[in-house]
Amino acid sequence: MNDSKCLNVLNGFGVILPWTEWENKAARIQALGIPFLSEPAVLLSGTSEEQAKFYLQDTSHNVIEVKAYRNLAHTLGVDGNWVARART
Numbered sequence: 001m002n003d004s005k006c007l008n009v010l011n012g013f014g015v016i017l018p019w020t021e022w023e024n025k026a027a028r029i030q031a032l033g034i035p036f037l038s039e040p041a042v043l044l045s046g047t048s049e050e051q052a053k054f055y056l057q058d059t060s061h062n063v064i065e066v067k068a069y070r071n072l073a074h075t076l077g078v079d080g081n082w083v084a085r086a087r088t
Contacts, residue, residue: 012063022052022068029056037063049075 017025026040037055044050050070055063069075 012065014065014067016072017066017068019052019068019070022066025066026052026054029054051075 029036030040034056037057038053040052040054042050042052048071051067052070053065053067055065057063
């Protein structure tokens with residue numbers, strides 16, 4: 001799917017991964033030949049808000065957004081301990 005097209009995200013969800021895990025998942029999905037709705041892309045490269053994303057679709061046609069932030073705390077305006085707190 002072309003990135004310029006609007007994705008219907010009303011039926012879907014998203015996940016934020018650590019940067020290297022996002023890179024590993026994107027490479028694995030490509031290696032397995034699983035089609036992307038939107039190919040892996042890095043946005044705002046070289047800035048403090050650098051982020052990466054790709055979109056998939058499950059068998060029920062739900063959109064799955066997989067995203068990573070180079071500097072999560074800065075981009076989302078949160079401290080770096082939110083992940084540890086969320087896991088407890």
